[in-house]
Amino acid sequence: xxxxxxxxxxxxxxxxLDDLSFRAEDGQITGILGPNGAxxxxxxxxxxxxxxAEQGTGFINGIDSQVDPQGARKxxxxxxxxxxxxxxxxxxxxxxxxAELHGLKGEQREIALDNVIADLDIGDIANxxxxxxxxxxxxKVVLAQALVHQPKNLILDEPTRGLxxxxxxxxxxxxxxxxxxxxxxxxxxxxxxxxxxxxDRVIVVAEGxxxxxxxxxxxxxxxxxxxxxxxxxxxxxxxxGIAA
Amino acid sequence: MIWSLFKKEFIxxxxxxxxxxxxxxxxLFSPIFFAGMMTFMLEKSTSVDELYIEIVNEQQAxxxxxxxxxxxxxxxxxxETGKHFSLDGEDKEHSKIxxxxxxxxxxxxxxxxxxxxxxxxxxxxxxxxxxxxRIKRIIDGYQSQLISMKLxxxxxxxxxxxxxxxxxNDTSSPSSKSALLLGMLGIMILVAVFVSSxxxxxxxxxxxxxxxxxxxxIMQPVSTWQVVVAxxxxxxxxxxxxxxxxxxxxxxVIPFIPLHKLGMAFHFDWxxxxxxxxxxxxxxxxxxAFQLATAFHAKSFxxxxxxxxYTIMIPxxxxxxxxxxxxxxxxxxxxxxxxxxxAISQMIRGELESYxxxxxxxxxxxxxxxxxxxxxxxxxxxxxxxxxx
Numbered sequence: 001x002x003x004x005x006x007x008x009x010x011x012x013x014x015x016x017l018d019d020l021s022f023r024a025e026d027g028q029i030t031g032i033l034g035p036n037g038a039x040x041x042x043x044x045x046x047x048x049x050x051x052x053a054e055q056g057t058g059f060i061n062g063i064d065s066q067v068d069p070q071g072a073r074k075x076x077x078x079x080x081x082x083x084x085x086x087x088x089x090x091x092x093x094x095x096x097x098x099a100e101l102h103g104l105k106g107e108q109r110e111i112a113l114d115n116v117i118a119d120l121d122i123g124d125i126a127n128x129x130x131x132x133x134x135x136x137x138x139x140k141v142v143l144a145q146a147l148v149h150q151p152k153n154l155i156l157d158e159p160t161r162g163l164x165x166x167x168x169x170x171x172x173x174x175x176x177x178x179x180x181x182x183x184x185x186x187x188x189x190x191x192x193x194x195x196x197x198x199x200d201r202v203i204v205v206a207e208g209x210x211x212x213x214x215x216x217x218x219x220x221x222x223x224x225x226x227x228x229x230x231x232x233x234x235x236x237x238x239x240x241g242i243a244a
Numbered sequence: 245m246i247w248s249l250f251k252k253e254f255i256x257x258x259x260x261x262x263x264x265x266x267x268x269x270x271x272l273f274s275p276i277f278f279a280g281m282m283t284f285m286l287e288k289s290t291s292v293d294e295l296y297i298e299i300v301n302e303q304q305a306x307x308x309x310x311x312x313x314x315x316x317x318x319x320x321x322x323x324e325t326g327k328h329f330s331l332d333g334e335d336k337e338h339s340k341i342x343x344x345x346x347x348x349x350x351x352x353x354x355x356x357x358x359x360x361x362x363x364x365x366x367x368x369x370x371x372x373x374x375x376x377x378r379i380k381r382i383i384d385g386y387q388s389q390l391i392s393m394k395l396x397x398x399x400x401x402x403x404x405x406x407x408x409x410x411x412x413n414d415t416s417s418p419s420s421k422s423a424l425l426l427g428m429l430g431i432m433i434l435v436a437v438f439v440s441s442x443x444x445x446x447x448x449x450x451x452x453x454x455x456x457x458x459x460x461x462i463m464q465p466v467s468t469w470q471v472v473v474a475x476x477x478x479x480x481x482x483x484x485x486x487x488x489x490x491x492x493x494x495x496x497v498i499p500f501i502p503l504h505k506l507g508m509a510f511h512f513d514w515x516x517x518x519x520x521x522x523x524x525x526x527x528x529x530x531x532x533a534f535q536l537a538t539a540f541h542a543k544s545f546x547x548x549x550x551x552x553x554y555t556i557m558i559p560x561x562x563x564x565x566x567x568x569x570x571x572x573x574x575x576x577x578x579x580x581x582x583x584x585x586x587a588i589s590q591m592i593r594g595e596l597e598s599y600x601x602x603x604x605x606x607x608x609x610x611x612x613x614x615x616x617x618x619x620x621x622x623x624x625x626x627x628x629x630x631x632x633x
Contacts, residue, residue: 084456100248
């Protein structure tokens, strides 16, 4: 379970987070929807304990990430918005590195590697260097390194950015599968379709604040609009920075 | 955990062929360059070139001609075009200087009258001055001998001719002449340590940030201290490899430099090489931490490269300035970089009195490296450094 409470954060004059609170439950896919610059990435960075909030805190499975960031991070897998693979390592070495960072050693690590490589069907590229991988292959490696230690929580930041249709479908299947295993999945996006198709709950964020929370259907009902896109526009009062 | 981090950093760096090549080149370049420069300088300072001039009426002054030949000033007809001519199949250069003894030279000399000799040369050429002086010195030498003998034959002491004698005393001993050069050698080994780790340092800091993997790494359950220690160890390793190559190559190359021509007493045996190598170990990790700190605080890969270009001047300029100014102070033996440079230059000269400053200097260097690493670990907690804002 992931939770942020009353986050306040400034970057210079700009108020990035303005008393932001939300939670993501186990066995659900929760989407954070907001225009570019709404504070989604900043809120996630505070949740990892990477940024210090001026007020408020983040909890990962009840661990305060502002107090014990390392303990909290052990409970999550992160799928970042920019993939940043080590081009000179092979896919297996890359995943193995992240497994070790999460404390997996020796045989335990090798078993975890074999499992995740089989789950994501990347056996054919496992021993190739990451330089030259397609965007879809990169996505799978990044997903594998986020899941290799079998975290209870998975956080994805703009996961489908730059992915082709096939890769997006694979990612959706993986997420649905993880949800059924009872994991807590939180992902930020500004792509409406993706959120509507996947999420059980949507948190609409605008200008560092929560504008609305609910299922896609609830949001449509509340705003009396036929589609999530229309609902979203009416909630934040503009359609700037949103992709259909 | 540090081992896992280090292992990955090392694999990542060793597969970066550009960084490895740069490290090797940095280490190999200095000893080879130094040996080449030394050999060139020694050849220049010890050998006297043959000077070809045209001597007209040689038969008028056979003794002077013999003296000139002794001083490697040789007769050769001026070539009609250009200044090159061939001698025994070899291409030689003619100075285009002509020395003409007058027809009555021998006669006048015998009679005690002034004998005339003409020296014709193009004085506008810069090398002519030296050459003319060389010829005149030989003729003057002959003249003063002749005068002394003539005075003695008339019962006058030749010392009446020299009311004042300037006695020149050259205090530069062979070893102090070589000291400067040997000091340079020490500096070059130090520079090798810095140069070999530069690429790795930039690549795993500013480079890793630019490839978007630094932020993800920091998001994992590791402390920034562990990350920095692993990166410093890896970068330092490359410095050690570069320093090792440099020391080994220096030890191999030095016997081939004709230092004996200058009468230099110069010890560079394997025991000395090992001591220098041990001194380089703490320095390599200091250099690593120092360069990592610089690169992490740059906004981009390019900015890091230009900053490090400047910081790498420090191990060159500061010791060089001290070497030239001959400034000495006890504190210098304890400051990182200077401590090693002082110790190496003293050891090469055989002037090292005690190992205590070496040990203390090394401990201070290691402590400084740890402090810098702590500083980097702290700065990696700021979004400014992690995100390059």
